[in-house]
Amino acid sequence: MGVTADIGPASIGITGDEILEARDVVVRFGGLLALDRVNIALRRNEIFGLIGPNGAGKSTTVNVLTGFQQPTSGEVLIDGRSIGGWSTNRVARSGVARTFQAARLFPALSVFENVVVASVNAGGSLAAARERAGDILAWVGCANRADRPASALNYGDQRRVAIARALALSPKFILLDEPAAGMNERECDQLVTLVSEIPGRWGCGVLLIEHNMAVVMRTCSRILVLDGGKPIAEGTPVAIQTNAEVRRAYLGDKAPGAAHR
């Protein structure tokens, strides 16, 4: 498989708790094999990249990790506990939050309320939830827009609020689905800063799905490459950039360098 893995299944057991794992996950939609034995181990202190051409199974992976999609075989574990049969809200309250490429804010709720919806589910009082919501909004730089309806925000702000909202849940792991899509270079720079701060500041591991290679290479410590539902490489940004198989996977439509947008 040409996997330049530095984390094999053997080392997963050692890290013990504080880890989000996909073990040999297979997802089949009718005759289509969407995911073929995918293994991921996301630690709480790292930013892990998930890349691959369109249709590689990145979104399906996120859906499986959040309990939205049941795997055909294999399992997902949070801190060693299998999430098989859990509702998505239970997975969310157990520490896995996600964002969508389209921010999917609640348009009629205020920006602040959007974040409070999540922070009240992090446990604690309503007052504590409101305080946490305020802190996170300040961190993403949207505190001055807290009382506006979410529908009044521009695209970039919607993305930032969506990240704030996911973090408000006090997750152990956050899965970001193409947060840079449609952002200009300046916004991408801000995003890189923001994402890089997440593990240290919020104690939360990041799974970053992104087409923008510059963003991925600058933020992630490890990267997993999927192609056609199969993991084809895993390793450091440098190792991935020079990996022949990764280049081949991307050459079908574009070389890794050209995947810049």
Add this chain to the structure above:
Amino acid sequence: MQSLVDAAATGSLYALVALAIGLVFGVMRLINFAQADYITIGAYALIVPSASTVPTLFIGAWPMPLMVAAVALVVVLVALATERLAFRPLRGTDPSTLLVSSFALSFLFQQTIMLIFNSRPKSIEFGSALAAAVEIAGLRVPGVQLLTMATTIVAGTLLVFFLRYTALGVEIRAAAEDFTMAQLLGVRANRVIAVSFAISGLLGASVSLLLVVQTGTLDYRMGIMPVIYGFFATVIGGMGSLPAAALGGFLVGAASQLLQAWLPPDLRPFRDAFVFGFVIAVLLFRPEGLARPRAMRERV
């Protein structure tokens, strides 16, 4: 002038029904026609079960606060039970499946009530003191009309406060806009839906009591017309917006009352046809309802 007061009272009553229907539709995309039977059951809870047309009061004979609490409790329990037994197992299926389930449930309730109480309307002596007219600025307003308007204002205000300033309320509003996303943020689906049904039960109970005081009659289909009107109200208001649903309820109720007063006597029996025609006209010119329909907007 008198007919304007009548219109406002009827409008208020239908606004209550519309709030209940709109709330449940918001979180579940279900138009719950069994809401009609919540109203009917609340009314029948007042009497000792019998086939008599002049039944003895049961809960209805209790002191007022206790009586109101007991009827509310009965209807809330029925609403929660229907959610648990008839709708929760079907969650995630097609909205039309839920709709069929609500129709089936409604017929089941009606037939059961007929079986126990028989199908003839019953007249009861209940809250007749409230039917007495109060004189305000030369107008003679029945007390029950004032009570209806007051109930609607209080219930509406409480609901707004609840949805705006409590954790659960904000979660319900979020779930009404994007249920999947809300769940991914940890919102408990079961709790949010159950609370919405409980509130629809509370609103249903208040409608039962107001209706019985107003008419002094029990009928196993007494909840149907208010709920059909309430449903039209939510459609006219724009599905998915509660204030618009309440406004819609007020408008259809008021329109029906005014038509009753102003139509030539020969046409009065066909009053409902005029109201429904008005609903169709609204839908033709504003298919999305009077308010912008958030709930119906396409989801990304």
